[in-house]
Amino acid sequence: MVTVGITEQHLVEVYADPYIAKVGHDHRPAAPIHDPQVTYLSAWVGSNFSGAFIAIKQSPVELELHALLKKSALKQSRDLGVDCLAWAFAQPILRVTAYIIEGLESAKNYCLKLGFKVEGRLRSACVQNGVVKDVYVLGMTRQDWGVI
Secondary structure, X not given: OEEEEOOHHHHHHHHHOHHHHOOOEOOEOOOXXXXXXXXXXXXXXXXXXXXXXXXXXXXXXXXXXXXXXXXXXXXXXXXHHHHHHHHHHOOOOOEEEEEEEOOOHHHHHHHHHHOOEEEEEEEEEEEEOOEEEEEEEEEEEHHHHHOO
């Protein structure tokens, strides 16, 4: 289950998790984002907090999504991702976008299994642990969501 909002304690827990922290990069470490355009969704498996999703409003028609799920939620990650997408497409948007750092192939495959399409690659778009990496751009339109 995915719910809107997150407690400060759960935010700290998510960003302290080494499994989740690997998404950080040198110019933007993994840390909470406090901005009016950002919505955190808490992910729950039963009564257990299992991580979060971040939705960043990029424009009136687009949300950028990020999954911050704990390793213990891997078995339920697809269902949680579908819940997050259902929430996203309940908003008045046309598309969602996911940016995946090169080397995080499991994250890329997760998005593809949820129905995202590869839309491109930003070359040399970030630095992670001193290594210049590309960033994959994946997207899903409202039409794509309608056929899932």
